[in-house]
Amino acid sequence: MELYDVMRTTFAAREFTDQPITDEVIARILEQARFAPSGGNRQGWKVLVVREESSRARLRELIEPQMQRYVAQVKAGEAPLNTIIPSQVSDADIANTQVPGQMLNNLTGAPVILLVFVDLSVVASFDSELDRVGVISGASIYPFVWNILLAARNEGLGGTLTTFAAGAENELRAHFGVPDEMAFAAMIPMGQPVKQLTKLKRNPVADFVSKEHWDGETLID
Numbered sequence: 001m002e003l004y005d006v007m008r009t010t011f012a013a014r015e016f017t018d019q020p021i022t023d024e025v026i027a028r029i030l031e032q033a034r035f036a037p038s039g040g041n042r043q044g045w046k047v048l049v050v051r052e053e054s055s056r057a058r059l060r061e062l063i064e065p066q067m068q069r070y071v072a073q074v075k076a077g078e079a080p081l082n083t084i085i086p087s088q089v090s091d092a093d094i095a096n097t098q099v100p101g102q103m104l105n106n107l108t109g110a111p112v113i114l115l116v117f118v119d120l121s122v123v124a125s126f127d128s129e130l131d132r133v134g135v136i137s138g139a140s141i142y143p144f145v146w147n148i149l150l151a152a153r154n155e156g157l158g159g160t161l162t163t164f165a166a167g168a169e170n171e172l173r174a175h176f177g178v179p180d181e182m183a184f185a186a187m188i189p190m191g192q193p194v195k196q197l198t199k200l201k202r203n204p205v206a207d208f209v210s211k212e213h214w215d216g217e218t219l220i221d
Contacts, residue, residue, distance in 0.1 A: 001153070001154050006150050006153050006154055007150070008200065009153065009196075009197065009198050009199075009200065010149055010150055010152075010153040010158075011158065011197040011200055012160035012161075013157075013158025013159055013160055013191075013193040014106040014107070014160055014189070015106055015193065015194040015195070016106075016109075016110050016111060016158070016189070016190075016191030016192055016193060016194060017191065017192045017193075017194055018111070019111065019191065019192040020111050020112075021111045021112045021157065021190060021191060021192075023049070025155060025157070026049060026112065026114075026190075028151075028155070029148060029151040029152055029155060029157075030047065030148065030151075032147065032151040032154075033144055033147035033148040033150075033151050034144070034147075035147070036143040036144035036146075036147040037143055038139075038140040038141070038143070038144065039122075039123060039124045039139060039140040040122070040124065042119075042122040042123070042140070044118050044119035044120075044121075044122040044123055044140060044141070045116060045117070045118055045119075045141055045144050045185075046116070046117045046118075046119070046182060047114055047115070047116055047117075048114070048115040048117075048176055049112060049113075049114060050112070050113040050114070050115060051112055051113075055113075055175070055176070056108045056109070056113070057108075058175050059107075059108050059113065059165065059172075059187070060104055060108045062165055062168040062171055062172055062175075063104070063107065063108075063162075063164035063165050063167075063168070063187075064099055064104060065167070065168070066164040066165070066166075066167040066168065067099045067103065067104065067164055068094055068095075068097050068099050069081070069089075069094050069097075069167075070164070071097050071098075071099055071100075072089050072093050072094045072097040073087055073089050075097070076088065076089050076093070083132065083133045106189065107162060107164075107187070107189045108189070109189075110159070110189030110190055110191045111190065111191035111192070112189075112190050112191065113187060113188065113189050113190070114148065114159075114186075114187070114188040114190060115165075115172075115176065115184070115186075115187055115188075116141065116144070116145055116148075116184075116185045116186040116187075116188065117178060117182040117183060117184055117185060118137065118140060118141035118182065118183050118185045119181055119182055119183075120137065120181050120182070120183050121181045122140075123137045123140045123141075124136075124140075125137045137183070138185070141185045141186075142161075142185070142186075145161055145185065145186045145188070146161075148188060149161065149188070152190055156192070156196075157190060157191060157192060157193070158190070158191070158192070158193040158196070159188045159189055159190035159191070160188065160189060161186050161188060162186065162187045162188070162189070163184075163185075163186060163187070164187070165184055165187050166184050169183070169184045172184055205219060205220055206218045206219070206220055206221065
């Protein structure tokens with residue numbers, strides 16, 4: 001596929017057929033994804049390829065409470081887990097929220113699951129002392145994650161970048177034997193999508209670009 005076609009049609013695939021994904025295909029995807037940029041070209045990523053049922057079950061256990069909170073906040077009209085506007089959803093509300101079983105099954109039942117970690121000992125976290133949640137460290141891992149999804153799309157496959165497991169990182173680290181310096185970055189369920197989308201909805205450029213100043217004129221009309 002042409003680059004722009006891949007960029008414009010790589011969607012968040014969450015429903016997959018039973019078609020298995022071989023190690024050879026995953027290796028081919030990662031062979032391309034590894035050319036992503038990272039701070040200092042330190043390439044501090046590590047990928048775990050997960051297929052075993054015991055690990056899938058553990059992932060399900062770990063992400064269900066995070067999904068529960070997410071769904072409860074969505075139902076309340078909130079932007080889930082944002083760090084600016086305090087949530088009005090109570091612990092009781094969360095406990096009484098049912099997570100759709102299919103939502104969990106789609107993520108943990110994919111033909112293969114990739115867990116992506118980043119080595120914080122090699123990442124320059126320039127915002128670590130700011131009084132807000134850190135985002136800069138992501139610059140050294142999410143280009144790699146997105147390259148995985150672009151390469152998967154080029155192979156006719158699909159996946160989605162999920163982060164529900166971050167809320168249970170210590171338990172995740174314990175199950176998979178992950179060293180302390182490694183931070184969880186993404187869980188990517190991957191497979192052959194049940195349906196391939198080719199037309200995605202995104203805001204136009206004029207909605208999010210201005211020139212010279214936050215309130216400056218738009219780049220294009």
